[in-house]
Amino acid sequence: MKITVVGAGNVGATCANVIAHKELANEVVLLDIKEGVAEGKSLDMWQTAPINMFDTRITGSTNDYSKTAGSEVVVITSGLPRKPGMSRDDLIATNAGIVRSVTENIIKHSPEAIIIIVSNPLDVMTYCAFLAAGVPSHRVFGMAGILDTARYRAFLAEALDCSPKDIQAVLMGGHGDTMVPLPRYTTVGGIPVTELIDGQKLEAIVQRTKSGGGELVNLMGTSAWYAPGAAAAQMVEAVVRDQKRIFPCCAWLQGEYGQQDIYLGVPVKLGRKGIEQIIELQLNEDEKALLNESSKAVKEVMKVLDNMNK
Numbered sequence: 001m002k003i004t005v006v007g008a009g010n011v012g013a014t015c016a017n018v019i020a021h022k023e024l025a026n027e028v029v030l031l032d033i034k035e036g037v038a039e040g041k042s043l044d045m046w047q048t049a050p051i052n053m054f055d056t057r058i059t060g061s062t063n064d065y066s067k068t069a070g071s072e073v074v075v076i077t078s079g080l081p082r083k084p085g086m087s088r089d090d091l092i093a094t095n096a097g098i099v100r101s102v103t104e105n106i107i108k109h110s111p112e113a114i115i116i117i118v119s120n121p122l123d124v125m126t127y128c129a130f131l132a133a134g135v136p137s138h139r140v141f142g143m144a145g146i147l148d149t150a151r152y153r154a155f156l157a158e159a160l161d162c163s164p165k166d167i168q169a170v171l172m173g174g175h176g177d178t179m180v181p182l183p184r185y186t187t188v189g190g191i192p193v194t195e196l197i198d199g200q201k202l203e204a205i206v207q208r209t210k211s212g213g214g215e216l217v218n219l220m221g222t223s224a225w226y227a228p229g230a231a232a233a234q235m236v237e238a239v240v241r242d243q244k245r246i247f248p249c250c251a252w253l254q255g256e257y258g259q260q261d262i263y264l265g266v267p268v269k270l271g272r273k274g275i276e277q278i279i280e281l282q283l284n285e286d287e288k289a290l291l292n293e294s295s296k297a298v299k300e301v302m303k304v305l306d307n308m309n310k
């Protein structure tokens, strides 16, 4: 099993590191356009193997895609991160070109790969990769929902003074400030969260989750990487171990939730074939309205991409 991570920056390097620690493959290739960076970071990570006791071989490549040949799973993290004052959508002009060319190179050398997109703006970059890859949509999907629900679960664990392990949650929509956390589908050890926390506190946590990425950008001057890297690695794990886990992921919708021809966050089953099922929840009218609003916001950014491609 060979896995490639494109982009050896904060998120890509973290993701490769988690993949190696979990021994999800015998080989991980880290690729970046910056001379020597992927080689250096992968050598550094490989030198943790005798300490952390893993045997996944990590190698680096400066833009040489022949080294990625035959990868079964590829994670694309290449592209600019945002700075304070920017929205994720502001990254489209630069990142669309990067994601398109990276995807074309990846597919040329690994025609059977499953591709997981991380670059922002996430939903539209996943669409961009889907167009460039020309493979079925169950093999091209994006990481956002695992990260966003992890933030939501972490905030709830703090507020309830309980283990984050016991919190289960669903969140839908685009990976932007219009994302839709679903308190009605949030449980703590099987107990509906609404029985454990008052409405105002819960609403404050929902709002904090929606701007969770921005909170970190303001603190650090660039965006997050530990949780994003771990979240992408969790998706890789579900695929390579054929776990059939249920996660919110950015998936191509063809009528589900009344959405057509759009990549949007929805609960899916992830296994060896990639997205093996899109799970349709019975949303109430308020939830449907929020999802429609989020889908509208993603469609606006899709239009920008379509105009760039003309």
Ligand SMILES: NC(=O)C1=CN([C@@H]2O[C@H](COP(=O)(O)OP(=O)(O)OC[C@H]3O[C@@H](n4cnc5c(N)ncnc54)[C@H](O)[C@@H]3O)[C@@H](O)[C@H]2O)C=CC1
Residues within 6 Å of the ligand: 006, 007, 008, 009, 010, 011, 012, 031, 032, 033, 034, 037, 077, 078, 079, 080, 081, 082, 091, 095, 098, 101, 102, 117, 118, 119, 120, 121, 122, 143, 144, 147, 175, 222, 223, 224, 225, 228
């Ligand atoms: N989906 C999500 O939930 C999240 C998405 N992101 C996004 O992930 C992306 C990466 O973020 P960071 O790792 O923090 O940025 P970073 O700047 O640390 O790393 C990006 C890397 O991509 C490389 N790169 C640029 N063009 C390339 C090309 N054509 N081929 C190969 N490599 C190339 C750069 O040299 C750099 O090393 C950003 O777009 C960011 O917004 C970040 C966190 C969460």
Ligand SMILES: O=C([O-])CC(=O)C(=O)O
Residues within 6 Å of the ligand: 081, 082, 088, 120, 147, 175, 212, 213, 214, 216, 217, 223, 224, 228
């Ligand atoms: O906020 C950003 O720009 C990066 C990201 O998507 C996140 O951390 O959720």
